[in-house]
Amino acid sequence: MSERVDVSRTRIGDPFVLKIEELSGQNLLACYQCGKCSAGCPAVSEMDILPNQIIRYAQLGLTDELIRSKSIWVCASCLTCNARCPKGINIAEVIEALRQIQLRRRNDHIDIGKVKDPEMEELPPIALISSFRKFTS
Amino acid sequence: MEVAYYPGCTLKANARNFEDSALFACEKLDIEIKELSRWNCCGTVFSLSTDDLIHHMAPVRNLIRVEENGSNRVMTLCAMCYNTLKRANERVKADPESLEKLNRVMYKEEVDYQGNVEVVHMLELLRDEIEFTNLASKVIKPLNNLKVACYYGCMLVRPEGIGFDDIENPSVLEDLIHVLEGQPVDFPFKTECCGAYQTVDKPDIIAERTDQIINSARNRGAEVMVMACPLCAFNLDHRQKITRQVYSGFRGMPVLYFSQLLALALGCGTETLKFDLHYFNPEPILKEKGLI
Ligand code: SF4
Ligand code: SF4
Numbered sequence A: 001m002s003e004r005v006d007v008s009r010t011r012i013g014d015p016f017v018l019k020i021e022e023l024s025g026q027n028l029l030a031c032y033q034c035g036k037c038s039a040g041c042p043a044v045s046e047m048d049i050l051p052n053q054i055i056r057y058a059q060l061g062l063t064d065e066l067i068r069s070k071s072i073w074v075c076a077s078c079l080t081c082n083a084r085c086p087k088g089i090n091i092a093e094v095i096e097a098l099r100q101i102q103l104r105r106r107n108d109h110i111d112i113g114k115v116k117d118p119e120m121e122e123l124p125p126i127a128l129i130s131s132f133r134k135f136t137s
Numbered sequence B: 001m002e003v004a005y006y007p008g009c010t011l012k013a014n015a016r017n018f019e020d021s022a023l024f025a026c027e028k029l030d031i032e033i034k035e036l037s038r039w040n041c042c043g044t045v046f047s048l049s050t051d052d053l054i055h056h057m058a059p060v061r062n063l064i065r066v067e068e069n070g071s072n073r074v075m076t077l078c079a080m081c082y083n084t085l086k087r088a089n090e091r092v093k094a095d096p097e098s099l100e101k102l103n104r105v106m107y108k109e110e111v112d113y114q115g116n117v118e119v120v121h122m123l124e125l126l127r128d129e130i131e132f133t134n135l136a137s138k139v140i141k142p143l144n145n146l147k148v149a150c151y152y153g154c155m156l157v158r159p160e161g162i163g164f165d166d167i168e169n170p171s172v173l174e175d176l177i178h179v180l181e182g183q184p185v186d187f188p189f190k191t192e193c194c195g196a197y198q199t200v201d202k203p204d205i206i207a208e209r210t211d212q213i214i215n216s217a218r219n220r221g222a223e224v225m226v227m228a229c230p231l232c233a234f235n236l237d238h239r240q241k242i243t244r245q246v247y248s249g250f251r252g253m254p255v256l257y258f259s260q261l262l263a264l265a266l267g268c269g270t271e272t273l274k275f276d277l278h279y280f281n282p283e284p285i286l287k288e289k290g291l292i
Helices: A015-024 A036-040 A051-060 A063-068 A080-084 A091-104 A125-135 B016-028 B053-068 B079-094 B096-105 B122-130 B132-136 B172-179 B203-219 B230-238 B240-246 B258-265 B283-288
Strands: B002-005 B032-035 B073-076 B118-121 B147-150 B183-185 B224-227 B255-257
Touching: A015 A051, A015 A091, A036 A051, A036 A080, A051 A063, A051 A091, A063 A091, A080 A091, A091 A125, A125 B230, B016 B032, B016 B255, B016 B258, B053 B073, B053 B079, B053 B096, B073 B079, B073 B122, B079 B096, B079 B118, B079 B230, B118 B122, B122 B132, B122 B172, B132 B172, B147 B172, B172 B183, B172 B258, B203 B230, B203 B240, B224 B230, B224 B258, B230 B240, B230 B255, B255 B258
Parallel strands: B002 B032, B002 B073, B073 B118, B147 B183, B147 B224, B224 B255
Antiparallel strands: none
16 A cells, blocks of 8 residues: 555544454454464455454554455454464454444445345355354344 | 254255264264254354354353253254354353353243353264274275365364364364275365355355365365365355356366265265265265265
């Protein structure tokens, strides 16, 4: 990103950031940006902001960027990032917190009624239920 | 050995091949399976946010059923049920206050959940209690060096403390295949995520992973792949259809539940193995190997 980022004490102490910390139970400032989480993440090719960047953006209070990010919806909660983080940060929980913030504002990621996959009937219950649990409020 | 059993939704529908073969194997190994008299969907995924207690109610309610059935442990087959039930169990055990809250919400239940249940996966039982060396003597039809890629995915191994094997390099499936006289094939994607629930609205993601995971196993010489999760099986088997459309060179591979190969080795017939539920038909390679 070549954009200039305005970082200030107010942004870092933003209630949105505190909410992420509360919902995820993670200390965002523990991250030292080693990048291991992104190195192991199988979904990075689909992401606009990588897992380590998600943590950095959250540290900096870049709330709009996080909320608009495509990444939070392509993460499959596989927990590889958590397993690899040398600082013991649960990145997947941070991403879940971001999804939850959106879902709790009734911003569902998928509309059950509009899932028109011709294979809808073939999808096993485990696929439908997990998708609805992750992507709808 | 008697053990309470939680099947989960998909094992009663798309993954009957998983359940039927596992039940056959258990019978042959003198594991007496007692399916819970009542159960509900576990929710499939463990809620990762700190305050989301309501989503732990479904798994915890199933643990009440286990206690009602007079058991202190419950076996699962599905990796996602295993993970969700076990994590919810550990969560409420570690936090009595949230357990009390949940019990209060479920006031219509005749008993409260006491936190005395242990959640185990069938593979754990086989490895730790039946023990693979004892299993060897029950093999009627050895797998004739069938080359098997063992795929774990996520929920059998992560997170640390919930998975029952090494988090980066698990081996329980390879050890099992070895005892059945198959030939485990190592490949670098055995704990790589298949894309899971992304399959509903972003099947293209699954096609990419399926291409990568299946090709990697093929390149190492694998003839079939085994797993323990009906969502992985749907993605890596049934999604081979779209994978083929997107990646022209994709040739695919039969995908089986570990229990199907186990049952086969213990003398199970094809009607119980239910190959009609597969997308890539495993019968030709199994015939070639003289196994069916
Ligand atoms: S692995 Fe952990 S410490 Fe490293 S960048 Fe990711 S979150 Fe930060
Ligand atoms: S949990 Fe999400 S962010 Fe973490 S490695 Fe898996 S897909 Fe990537």
